[in-house]
Amino acid sequence: MKTKDEVWETLSSEYIFRRPWLTVRRDDMLLPNGNRIPEYYILEYPDWVNTIAITRDGYFVFVRQYRPGIARICYELCAGVCEKEDASPLVSAQRELLEETGYGNGKWQEYMVISPNPSTHTNVTHCFLATEVEPVSVQHLEATEDLTVHLLTLEEVRQLLIDGEIMQSLHAAPLWKYIAEKRLI
Missing domain, CATH: 3.90.79.10 (Nucleoside Triphosphate Pyrophosphohydrolase)
Structure with missing residues (x-):
């Protein structure tokens, strides 16, 4: 089985919320197939x-x-x-x-x-x-x-x-x- 390992491109990022236990980032993402997700939310946490x-x-x-x-x-x-x-x-x-x-x-x-x-x-x-x-x-x-x-x-x-x-x-x-x-x- 052949797989395609292509990463998404981040066009822009904006922090929505920053607290010690929760940070929320909104990214504008471009997929390898050309589709775009203008609001993709990422949660940043420490390990x-x-x-x-x-x-x-x-x-x-x-x-x-x-x-x-x-x-x-x-x-x-x-x-x-x-x-x-x-x-x-x-x-x-x-x-x-x-x-x-x-x-x-x-x-x-x-x-x-x-x-x-x-x-x-x-x-x-x-x-x-x-x-x-x-x-x-x-x-x-x-x-x-x-x-x-x-x-x-x-x-x-x-x-x-x-x-x-x-x-x-x-x-x-x-x-x-x-x-x-x-x-x-």
Whole structure:
């Protein structure tokens, strides 16, 4: 199968909205086939991180919090934003895990990099796998965070995925990869 790798040309860009957590840009785009999209909206975000954190005794460290966008309380991986002062996505992930859960140390590896939405988002999510993590501190939640920490077995995580209880796709993807690699599907 032959593919055509041609990029769209940006004829002009205009910022519509700029805030620390949301920047919206309107581009005038010209497609390779000559068609034009005069209003194509791009959302600019910093890169994000999330972590599959597993304790020394095999429990998965999850957080549970209310998500206003879908008006539900959800189980999620520990996740957050790559801050400018962080030296790397790994440092961001380690900081977020410690702040949100009090867990740290362990063996860390970047597990996968995925896009929240390659059509409209400029950022990527760096997904990490941290094994042998342990409690090293208390939570250090920001004023805008209200979450609880839960230790789950692999079977509980698998069942939450099957039941559609892990709603955040950027968290479900690395968890399904982990389960597939462990041949637990």
